[in-house]
Amino acid sequence: MLNRQGRPTAPGSDSTVIHKTFTGNRALQQIEPLIFEIGSMDQTGVDIDAPAPHHKKLGAFERKAPIGLPGLSEPETMRHYVRLSQKNYGIDSGLFPLGSCTMKHNPRLNEKMARLPGFSDVHPLQPQSTVQGALELIDTLAHWLVTLTGMDAVAMSPKAGAHGELCGLMAIKAAIIARGEEATRKVVLVPDSAHGTNPATAALIHFDVRSVPVREDGTVDPQVVAELAGPDTAAIMLTNPNTCGLFEKDVVAIADAVHKAGGYFYADGANFNAIVGKARPGDLGVDAMHINLHKTFSTPHGGGGPGSGPVVLSERLAPFAPVPFIRKTDAGLQLVEDEAEAKKHGAHPFGRMTAFHGQMGMYVRALSYMLSHGADGMKQASEDAVLNANYVRACLADLMSLPFGNKPCMHEVLFDDTWLKDTGVSTLDFAKAMIDEGYHPMTMYFPLVVHGAMLIEPTESESRASLDLFIATLRDLAIAAKRGDTDRFTGAPYHAPMRRLDETRAARSPVLKWLPPQPILEAAE
Amino acid sequence: MRYLPLSADDRSDMLARIGVDHIDKLFADIPRDKLLDKVLPLPLAKGELEVERILGKMAARNKTASTTPFFVGAGAYKHHVPATVDHLIQRSEFLTSYTPYQPEIAQGTLQYLFEFQTQVAALTGMDVANASMYDGSTGTGEAVLMAHRITKRNKAILSGGLHPHYAEVVRTLSKMSNADVVTLKPDLRAKENLIASIDEETSCVVVQSPDVFGTLRDLKPIADACHAKGALLIAVFTEVVSLGLVTSPGEQGADIVVGEGQSIGNGLNFGGPYVGLFATKTQYIRNMPGRLCGETVDAEGKRGFVLTLSTREQHIRREKATSNICTNSGLCTLAFTIHMTLLGEKGLRALAEVNHANAVMLAEQLAKLPHVEVVNEHFFNEISIRVKGDATKLVDRLAHHGIMAGVPAARLFPDQGLEDVLIIANTEVNTNEDRAALVAALKEAM
Numbered sequence: 001m002l003n004r005q006g007r008p009t010a011p012g013s014d015s016t017v018i019h020k021t022f023t024g025n026r027a028l029q030q031i032e033p034l035i036f037e038i039g040s041m042d043q044t045g046v047d048i049d050a051p052a053p054h055h056k057k058l059g060a061f062e063r064k065a066p067i068g069l070p071g072l073s074e075p076e077t078m079r080h081y082v083r084l085s086q087k088n089y090g091i092d093s094g095l096f097p098l099g100s101c102t103m104k105h106n107p108r109l110n111e112k113m114a115r116l117p118g119f120s121d122v123h124p125l126q127p128q129s130t131v132q133g134a135l136e137l138i139d140t141l142a143h144w145l146v147t148l149t150g151m152d153a154v155a156m157s158p159k160a161g162a163h164g165e166l167c168g169l170m171a172i173k174a175a176i177i178a179r180g181e182e183a184t185r186k187v188v189l190v191p192d193s194a195h196g197t198n199p200a201t202a203a204l205i206h207f208d209v210r211s212v213p214v215r216e217d218g219t220v221d222p223q224v225v226a227e228l229a230g231p232d233t234a235a236i237m238l239t240n241p242n243t244c245g246l247f248e249k250d251v252v253a254i255a256d257a258v259h260k261a262g263g264y265f266y267a268d269g270a271n272f273n274a275i276v277g278k279a280r281p282g283d284l285g286v287d288a289m290h291i292n293l294h295k296t297f298s299t300p301h302g303g304g305g306p307g308s309g310p311v312v313l314s315e316r317l318a319p320f321a322p323v324p325f326i327r328k329t330d331a332g333l334q335l336v337e338d339e340a341e342a343k344k345h346g347a348h349p350f351g352r353m354t355a356f357h358g359q360m361g362m363y364v365r366a367l368s369y370m371l372s373h374g375a376d377g378m379k380q381a382s383e384d385a386v387l388n389a390n391y392v393r394a395c396l397a398d399l400m401s402l403p404f405g406n407k408p409c410m411h412e413v414l415f416d417d418t419w420l421k422d423t424g425v426s427t428l429d430f431a432k433a434m435i436d437e438g439y440h441p442m443t444m445y446f447p448l449v450v451h452g453a454m455l456i457e458p459t460e461s462e463s464r465a466s467l468d469l470f471i472a473t474l475r476d477l478a479i480a481a482k483r484g485d486t487d488r489f490t491g492a493p494y495h496a497p498m499r500r501l502d503e504t505r506a507a508r509s510p511v512l513k514w515l516p517p518q519p520i521l522e523a524a525e
Numbered sequence: 526m527r528y529l530p531l532s533a534d535d536r537s538d539m540l541a542r543i544g545v546d547h548i549d550k551l552f553a554d555i556p557r558d559k560l561l562d563k564v565l566p567l568p569l570a571k572g573e574l575e576v577e578r579i580l581g582k583m584a585a586r587n588k589t590a591s592t593t594p595f596f597v598g599a600g601a602y603k604h605h606v607p608a609t610v611d612h613l614i615q616r617s618e619f620l621t622s623y624t625p626y627q628p629e630i631a632q633g634t635l636q637y638l639f640e641f642q643t644q645v646a647a648l649t650g651m652d653v654a655n656a657s658m659y660d661g662s663t664g665t666g667e668a669v670l671m672a673h674r675i676t677k678r679n680k681a682i683l684s685g686g687l688h689p690h691y692a693e694v695v696r697t698l699s700k701m702s703n704a705d706v707v708t709l710k711p712d713l714r715a716k717e718n719l720i721a722s723i724d725e726e727t728s729c730v731v732v733q734s735p736d737v738f739g740t741l742r743d744l745k746p747i748a749d750a751c752h753a754k755g756a757l758l759i760a761v762f763t764e765v766v767s768l769g770l771v772t773s774p775g776e777q778g779a780d781i782v783v784g785e786g787q788s789i790g791n792g793l794n795f796g797g798p799y800v801g802l803f804a805t806k807t808q809y810i811r812n813m814p815g816r817l818c819g820e821t822v823d824a825e826g827k828r829g830f831v832l833t834l835s836t837r838e839q840h841i842r843r844e845k846a847t848s849n850i851c852t853n854s855g856l857c858t859l860a861f862t863i864h865m866t867l868l869g870e871k872g873l874r875a876l877a878e879v880n881h882a883n884a885v886m887l888a889e890q891l892a893k894l895p896h897v898e899v900v901n902e903h904f905f906n907e908i909s910i911r912v913k914g915d916a917t918k919l920v921d922r923l924a925h926h927g928i929m930a931g932v933p934a935a936r937l938f939p940d941q942g943l944e945d946v947l948i949i950a951n952t953e954v955n956t957n958e959d960r961a962a963l964v965a966a967l968k969e970a971m
Binding site: 032034035036040042043045050051056057058060062063064066067072077078080082091093096098103105112115117118119120121125131133134136137140144147159161163165166170173195205246247252277279283284294298300302303304306307322341350353355358361362367368371373377383387388390391393395408431432441446461491493496497500502510512513514 | 540550551556560561565570583584587595597609617619626628633654688700701741770793794796798816818823843850853857859869878901920929939
């Protein structure tokens with residue numbers, strides 16, 4: 001076969017044998033060594049003028065020994081990281097149904113706004129008169145958060161969800177100290193379905209964790225809470241919607257039970273995306289709730305951060321919010337940065353969560369998302385997120401097992417591995433086979449309350465066509481698993497940049513940094 | 526709405542497939558009287574152009590660092606970031622990925638974390654580093670808790686040269702977890718006697734170098750004194766560029782090193798997001814907080830990387846975890862490691878030298894001014910001066926004239942007798958003209 005220029009285009013053979021390549025590369029999938037293997041101590045990708053002559057003022061502290069940092073030129077650097085990026089799966093690559101993580105579309109307008117020099121090129125300790133616009137942005141975002149949640153105040157500075165949990169529990173502890181009950185109120189109730197960060201956070205500030213069993217239907221029983229709560233109870237930490245993908249239908253009774261015992265209601269807001277504009281935590285009896293701006297409000301997950309976890313607070317806890325906070329004055333917005341100043345304004349901050357004022361870059365992105373969606377669009381987004389999850393549920397319920405029955409879920413649907421019994425395929429195998437089909441796996445083995453959990457959160461960002469293909473793929477996989485086509489699963493993934501990785505080996509003798517190769521000693525003759 | 530792909534027809538078809546006739550049937554578990562029946566009182570959806578206008582207006586009300594002679598530091602520093610860095614961190618595969626729980630499709634993230642850990646270990650002179658913390662201040666809080674776990678003691682001693690925000694984070698965490706903290710008085714001239722405060726109950730001593738006033742501290746004698754009493758030395762830095770020119774904390778005997786990495790690869794961003802660096806000795810690995818990336822092989826024997834030692838972490842250990850940390854500073858970590866790769870040893874040293882030279886020149890010029898005293902003997906790129914009168918008012922006056930002179934110490938240490946102290950940072954971005962403008966303005970204002 002010839003093309004119009006008369007050159008051959010068809011392959012010369014029909015062979016389908018896959019040959020090993022000389023380089024080990026497979027076209028776009030290229031093996032990329034570590035910078036320590038390709039860089040050198042004399043190379044640099046940055047041109048810096050020599051300093052003016054000067055007498056060093058380093059005393060005895062001048063570094064003598066080499067550091068061990070290889071450099072790369074700019075084109076080499078570019079290629080290194082582009083090649084690395086090609087080994088990663090992101091939301092922009094495909095459907096990313098990671099339950100409880102809300103992998104929704106990250107609008108690029110957010111990125112553009114966060115890079116406006118007026119936000120990105122201002123220092124946290126400039127005179128406050130020179131950053132009034134930055135304070136206005138934080139204050140505006142705070143207004144949106146308080147309005148969407150129906151709460152009284154918000155502590156903006158926590159750096160991530162778990163940091164927000166810590167902030168919320170510290171506010172609760174401060175309130176308990178103010179009541180003179182710190183010696184007796186030491187227990188935090190945590191349902192078995194909670195994220196691991198909940199008990200870890202409670203333990204970090206020396207609360208005793210008391211588990212709350214989850215009842216048959218996947219939710220918490222207010223009767224059980226009432227029995228477990230008492231004069232020793234500081235708080236309950238309840239995720240709502242919970243990690244089984246269900247709204248805690250007795251949330252008001254649970255709140256009442258905890259309040260009646262003299263405790264506070266901490267809500268884990270990781271799953272707020274299901275109910276924005278549909279219900280307000282403040283109406284449900286919540287005293288404190290962190291909001292993951294990197295989940296519900298679309299700031300990028302960035303391979304594991306940075307996050308941002310502002311905490312909304314009830315009237316009872318608001319006075320204990322940490323510094324800094326913003327107050328309105330006749331002269332403009334004032335950032336209150338220390339306890340003495342805070343006390344002048346009637347506040348009793350429990351302390352400080354972090355240096356400076358929090359995750360400004362994430363605030364800009366979140367507000368950009370909120371302004372784009374508006375109150376109406378965010379309500380629609382929550383409805384679509386819930387609709388998409390229920391569509392997946394409805395279309396897979398006949399093949400996969402739903403531990404709490406085939407009933408409506410919120411923005412994520414939870415399957416267990418009962419349906420895989422006797423197939424020789426585990427939840428892990430099933431997840432790895434999804435990789436071969438071009439999907440990021442769902443959250444697996446969490447929550448812990450069901451066996452072999454598969455938690456699927458499609459988010460509102462998926463089109464119907466995308467969902468239909470995803471559903472068809474899972475159906476095909478499920479049928480293959482049940483048919484006994486186990487090789488497709490137990491050896492998976494076959495087509496990813498790497499085959500399955502040995503995590504046990506990594507943990508047994510940890511290699512946590514690159515080490516120069518040891519010279520191989522010649523064996524004595 | 527441009528972010529929502531479902532059409533009205535899709536929605537009704539899907540509801541039908543689910544078997545309900547109204548979207549609110551899916552929200553039936555929300556108590557009837559709590560389900561909102563109207564849209565909340567907030568603005569409605571807007572196009573890109575309008576959002577840009579609103580946020581652009583807010584941004585325009587702030588004075589940016591690049592448009593003035595800029596000497597503000599004290600924990601966050603204005604440096605030049607190569608264009609390559611911001612381009613690369615915006616690649617979708619980095620930007621929109623998650624914590625690498627599925628290593629077969631996350632080798633990009635895992636390999637750069639492994640490289641980052643190696644770079645940080647080398648810079649700090651320590652055996653191992655983790656995959657980053659939220660920032661330097663929260664990392665310092667975690668380091669103190671880690672020291673308590675290792676020594677089974679619970680008293681921390683904080684140097685008066687430690688950034689007061691860092692000290693406050695440690696005090697807050699300690700107050701809430703019933704641990705003791707002794708904070709020494711603000712130590713403008715590095716004269717404090719830390720060693721005298723170390724006793725048999727001391728778990729750790731936290732020292733910052735260069736300290737918050739800019740002075741380089743001798744860590745070795747403090748490390749020796751700590752070790753003699755069974756305590757650990759936690760060495761802190763807020764200016765990572767200093768490690769290009771200054772002996773590493775590891776060489777000086779530190780047991781845990783924590784620092785702020787913002788200066789490399791990351792902008793000022795009004796205080797965040799930043800990237801916490803955290804390193805320690807091999808024997809303490811299992812007491813470390815945060816994510817760790819380790820080397821392994823795949824089913825074909827090829828080298829690859831995974832998150833490891835997760836039995837320390839909250840998602841496995843729950844209330845017995847070493848920390849509640851889940852997120853790290855992923856993308857800021859990436860920015861750090863790309864910038865550090867561009868610099869390499871050669872570039873980092875050159876950058877550090879320019880920073881130091883600029884600060885030396887400024888110190889010399891300021892020392893010649895009447896009514897000004899430079900307090901530091903040994904420093905890297907930041908100095909403190911005593912001025913005539915109130916430094917806060919001076920800074921405000923100079924800001925009014927378009928010069929960002931530095932951070933008044935009283936903003937960080939209110940009511941501590943430091944009203945006449947000004948902390949001045951000087952990096953590679955400051956030109957001779959910038960310095961001349963600052964010196965002239967100070968002279969005129971006093």
